[in-house]
Amino acid sequence: MSTPILWTSTFSSGSIAHQVAMVSGVPFEARFVSIRAGDTRRPDYLAMNPKGEVPALQLPDGTVITEIPAILCWFAEAAPEAGLLPRDATGRAKGLEWLAWCHWTMGRSFSAAFNPRILAGDDQAAQQAVRAHATGGAAQALAFADAAVAKAGGTLLGTAQPTAPDIFLAALVAFGGFLKLDAVALTNLAALQARVAAMPGVAAATAAEQARG
Numbered sequence: 001m002s003t004p005i006l007w008t009s010t011f012s013s014g015s016i017a018h019q020v021a022m023v024s025g026v027p028f029e030a031r032f033v034s035i036r037a038g039d040t041r042r043p044d045y046l047a048m049n050p051k052g053e054v055p056a057l058q059l060p061d062g063t064v065i066t067e068i069p070a071i072l073c074w075f076a077e078a079a080p081e082a083g084l085l086p087r088d089a090t091g092r093a094k095g096l097e098w099l100a101w102c103h104w105t106m107g108r109s110f111s112a113a114f115n116p117r118i119l120a121g122d123d124q125a126a127q128q129a130v131r132a133h134a135t136g137g138a139a140q141a142l143a144f145a146d147a148a149v150a151k152a153g154g155t156l157l158g159t160a161q162p163t164a165p166d167i168f169l170a171a172l173v174a175f176g177g178f179l180k181l182d183a184v185a186l187t188n189l190a191a192l193q194a195r196v197a198a199m200p201g202v203a204a205a206t207a208a209e210q211a212r213g
């Protein structure tokens with residue numbers, strides 16, 4: 001293996017890593033697995049990533065990096081000229097702050113809204129309560145991010161071009177669409193999402209995932 005392998009799944013949280021990897025310009029091979037078909041539970045996959053999740057980044061030296069913020073940081077470091085994270089200490093820390101926020105928000109609100117079973121178990125009434133509460137949390141989080149983007153002048157970090165945290169946030173906006181949240185009403189996020197979608201690397205990643213069906 002001479003290039004990193006990004007293990008991912010179409011239109012999942014792995015898409016965030018796929019998009020950032022494409023924007024970085026770093027050569028890598030995307031390998032798609034099907035969560036629904038149980039690929040992430042197979043012994044060969046678990047041997048590579050015992051968490052049984054996508055995304056996972058397998059480096060040529062055998063190192064496997066998991067967790068979206070860590071994978072995004074690896075691509076940002078590997079291609080500093082791509083502008084995925086600021087280079088100065090403060091800007092970089094603020095970038096990590098937003099990556100952590102997006103990740104935490106995805107876990108506590110979006111993932112719980114999509115799959116309330118992770119918190120409620122098999123109890124149907126508890127699932128309904130978790131789904132309703134988590135969906136409200138997702139809506140609140142998007143409103144918070146919309147205000148932050150407005151304050152910073154169009155991107156989370158006030159940069160001229162969207163950075164890795166903006167790509168993560170745009171994915172949360174898309175997930176919000178699946179939850180039927182009215183993110184379009186959040187005009188700053190809608191504008192940011194359109195800018196992120198138009199980035200050549202992001203557009204290429206989306207097209208590659210669409211082509212797989």
Ligand SMILES: N[C@@H](CCC(=O)N[C@@H](CS)C(=O)NCC(=O)O)C(=O)O
Pocket residue numbers: 012013014035040041052053054055066067068069103111
């Ligand atoms: N902590 C993980 C979360 C990623 C995640 O939620 N992955 C889901 C897909 S969206 C997954 O792989 N699920 C596998 C399964 O449900 O079996 C990360 O940040 O990479």
